[in-house]
Amino acid sequence: VREAGGNQIVALSADRHRELNRAALLETRLLKALDEKNLHVLYQPQVNTQTQKICGVEALVRWDDDVVGSVAPGELIPLAESTGLIHNIGNYMLREACQQAVSWKKAGTPITVSINASVREFRDKNMADVVLQTLAETRCPAELIQFEITEKFALEAELVGSIQKQLETLQEAGVSFVLDDFGTGYSSFRYLQILPISAIKIDDTFIQAIEKSEKTQKLVESMIQLGKTLDLTIVAEGVETTQQLKWLQTTACDILQGYAICKPIAVADINKRL
Numbered sequence: 200v201r202e203a204g205g206n207q208i209v210a211l212s213a214d215r216h217r218e219l220n221r222a223a224l225l226e227t228r229l230l231k232a233l234d235e236k237n238l239h240v241l242y243q244p245q246v247n248t249q250t251q252k253i254c255g256v257e258a259l260v261r262w263d264d265d266v267v268g269s270v271a272p273g274e275l276i277p278l279a280e281s282t283g284l285i286h287n288i289g290n291y292m293l294r295e296a297c298q299q300a301v302s303w304k305k306a307g308t309p310i311t312v313s314i315n316a317s318v319r320e321f322r323d324k325n326m327a328d329v330v331l332q333t334l335a336e337t338r339c340p341a342e343l344i345q346f347e348i349t350e351k352f353a354l355e356a357e358l359v360g361s362i363q364k365q366l367e368t369l370q371e372a373g374v375s376f377v378l379d380d381f382g383t384g385y386s387s388f389r390y391l392q393i394l395p396i397s398a399i400k401i402d403d404t405f406i407q408a409i410e411k412s413e414k415t416q417k418l419v420e421s422m423i424q425l426g427k428t429l430d431l432t433i434v435a436e437g438v439e440t441t442q443q444l445k446w447l448q449t450t451a452c453d454i455l456q457g458y459a460i461c462k463p464i465a466v467a468d469i470n471k472r473l
């Protein structure tokens with residue numbers, strides 16, 4: 200296999216060759232999995248910091264393929280983003296989340312379900328319509344659905360207006376938005392300034408350094424204060440130790456998520472905890 204770069208033709212290294220083969224295989228298998236609904240969802244509890252009662256869950260995609268084995272989101276999502284299949288995954292996760300949210304509401308234990316979405320997904324001018332339609336079809340109250348948006352990419356100037364409009368339309372309908380991985384991205388402040396965000400999720404890299412560094416503690420305290428000044432709900436992700444949990448309980452952080460509370464689990468296991 201050869202890769203053309205401009206007029207040059209470059210012989211591929213064995214590694215790059217293997218990478219391309221794997222990507223091609225994964226893409227074929229992913230298409231099949233989407234077609235056959237062979238993806239599934241695990242839910243990780245989000246709890247009130249003080250009472251530790253479940254107030255929501257984050258929906259996380261899982262893919263166990265017969266041929267390629269289980270593919271972690273860390274490999275799956277970038278692949279899906281580069282092939283455009285992220286829209287299919289997004290639609291699948293949204294529908295699953297809505298159906299599940301309705302089922303928890305019917306059981307008398309309504310909880311918020313958070314779905315991950317790259318801001319790139321909101322480049323699609325139909326995104327708000329697709330979401331509203333899915334909410335209607337599943338009879339899911341918009342208030343039960345939340346999008347966690349990441350700032351992996353800088354906002355492209357020419358798309359800002361459109362993305363803003365999509366999010367505002369959804370917010371008016373009752374859907375809310377959380378700024379995920381807060382503190383690590385390109386443009387946290389810009390996002391907070393122009394997008395209808397109601398919560399920030401402090402990135403796990405900060406949370407996990409709490410015990411080790413006083414500087415990190417001060418950083419986290421400042422993030423919480425900033426969020427409170429802006430009337431935002433504060434979520435901490437990746438809470439792994441009792442020490443981190445106890446420390447966060449001394450702050451104004453509202454919601455906790457992480458292995459110290461519970462790992463991502465199947466619906467039946469969430470039900471046992473509600």
Ligand code: C2E
Nearest residue numbers: 259260272273276292315316317437438439457458459463
């Ligand atoms: P994220 O949104 O930051 O999600 C949290 C990740 O941290 C999840 O990994 C979760 O299993 C893991 N985690 C939870 N508690 C802890 C903890 O205490 N310690 C540590 N070290 N990790 C913890 P996962 O499920 O592998 O997902 C990785 C990333 O893939 C997610 O990061 C998210 O950005 C993306 N992702 C997952 N599902 C979807 C999806 O349906 N759509 C999109 N667009 N992205 C998704």
Ligand code: CA
Nearest residue numbers: 257315347379
């Ligand atoms: Ca997330």
Ligand code: CA
Nearest residue numbers: 379380400436
């Ligand atoms: Ca995150």
Ligand code: CA
Nearest residue numbers: 380402403404
């Ligand atoms: Ca993170």
